[in-house]
Structures are given as C-alpha cells and as structure tokens.
Amino acid sequence: MGAKACGPLPPVAVLVLGLVAERPMHPYEMFQTTVERREDRLAKFRPGTMYHTVDRLASQGLIAVHDVQRAGNRPERTVYSITELGRRTLFESLEEIVARQPVEYPELYLALAEAHGLPRARVVELLSTRLEAMRAELAELDSGAAAVRERGTPEMFFLDIGCRIATLRAQIDWVDDLVDRLRNSTIEWLDDPGSPYQGSSVIAGALHQKVNGQ
Structure with a gap:
C-alpha cells in the first residue's frame, strides 16, 4: 500500500473522506450529514471549515469532482467523490488513529x-x-x-x-x-x-x- 499523500490527516479531513467514501456529496451535504449524525462532536468545525477541507483534499488528489449540479437560479453545487489515493489514505489514517493513544488535553x-x-x-x-x-x-x-x-x-x-x-x-x-x-x-x-x-x-x-x- 502506497504512502499517504499528505501525512497525518486532521480530524475534519478524516470525516470528509469517510463521508465521500460512502457516496458522492457536495460540501454542504457533508456538513449537514455530520451534524445530523452528531459527529460534529468528534471534531471542531464550521461550514467554512468543511469547504476549506474539501478544497485542500481536492488539491491533494484525495477527492475529485464527481458532478456539478444546478437547480433553477441556485448557485452551482460541486459534488465530490473519493479517489483511489483518497481511499488508501483514509485506510492508513484510520489504522493509525485506531491504534494510537495520543496525549490529549481534556x-x-x-x-x-x-x-x-x-x-x-x-x-x-x-x-x-x-x-x-x-x-x-x-x-x-x-x-x-x-x-x-x-x-x-x-x-x-x-x-x-x-x-x-x-x-x-x-x-x-x-x-x-x-x-x-x-x-x-x-x-x-x-x-x-x-x-x-x-x-x-x-x-x-x-x-x-x-x-x-x-
């Protein structure tokens, strides 16, 4: 299995890759899904954080544009899917965080x-x-x-x-x-x-x- 493209992934990036590994999504849908599942307690973020993370993951080749949707006069929505590199990186990141006992500051x-x-x-x-x-x-x-x-x-x-x-x-x-x-x-x-x-x-x-x- 190849090396990760970007080193250790931050928590929000792990959430995003996990979501698009399920199905293609646009960033706001990712945010809504995370909140609905109460996974917003797993990492600190806002909608803007989600968009920034998506842009960074796309630039690293971990996700890619799947479709561009437009309904009526609403702004275009870019839907992303996970790439093979993204899937490998997510797998390796999950292996790392499942085994690691980090120093945390409750x-x-x-x-x-x-x-x-x-x-x-x-x-x-x-x-x-x-x-x-x-x-x-x-x-x-x-x-x-x-x-x-x-x-x-x-x-x-x-x-x-x-x-x-x-x-x-x-x-x-x-x-x-x-x-x-x-x-x-x-x-x-x-x-x-x-x-x-x-x-x-x-x-x-x-x-x-x-x-x-x-």
Whole structure:
C-alpha cells in the first residue's frame, strides 16, 4: 500500500473522506450529514471549515469532482467523490488513529488539577453546575443511541456513541462522589481551618510529590 499523500490527516479531513467514501456529496451535504449524525462532536468545525477541507483534499488528489449540479437560479453545487489515493489514505489514517493513544488535553482534568485554588463551597457549587450539564449530555447521547438502535442501524456504525456514554457515565459517577466528599469534608481542602497545606512553599512540595509519585 502506497504512502499517504499528505501525512497525518486532521480530524475534519478524516470525516470528509469517510463521508465521500460512502457516496458522492457536495460540501454542504457533508456538513449537514455530520451534524445530523452528531459527529460534529468528534471534531471542531464550521461550514467554512468543511469547504476549506474539501478544497485542500481536492488539491491533494484525495477527492475529485464527481458532478456539478444546478437547480433553477441556485448557485452551482460541486459534488465530490473519493479517489483511489483518497481511499488508501483514509485506510492508513484510520489504522493509525485506531491504534494510537495520543496525549490529549481534556478541560475537565485541568479544572480538577487546579480546583484546590478555589474555596471548597465554590468548588461544590461549580461542580454541581457541571454535573447538570454532564447529565443533560448523557441523556442526549442515550436518546441518540436508542434512536439509531430502533432504526436497526448496526452497532459498528455508532461505536463512538457507546464509548462516549460509558466515559461520561464514569466521569459523572466520579465527580458526583467528589462533590459528596467535599460537602462532607472527607477530603482535605486548602481553605480548611488550620490546613497544613496553606502557603505556596507547602503546595509546591505537595505537587512535587504528586509529579514524582512519592
């Protein structure tokens, strides 16, 4: 199998190639399909991003013009299909991203790492707000998964939803338990009266132990 034409593909490019591998599409249809499938949560993009990605993939020979459509006075719509090079590149990119465990930067982890800088009561309040949003997202994902199952869609086409549901449930359980521990004062906090961790030098020492696993 030949080498990829353009190196690692960005997430939006993988989505676009995956769509035109199904059937020829014009860019706005690609955008609509991605949103309808809720795959817009897999990569950050807007309609303009989709058009820019399509132009770049076409210039690299990964997709090609399949047809140019025009209805009435509406602007022309260029329909694209995947090329053999594009199909090979998509295959190789999928192999890479399925196996790779990249370093990612979830905001939740950053929030938890630095939450000790806020008062205990405020952290309880803020995490409770976050839990509401997380539970709403979980309900939406559960509803979406139920809908695709009812349509008879094979599970292989929505594995990402199952993984997101499982991950979100685990995060909700963990954060909910943390909120209970904060409320019950079963976890130490910087603003506790007489806390031995008050003071920048003490905090630095504790974080050094955390980083070095001591």
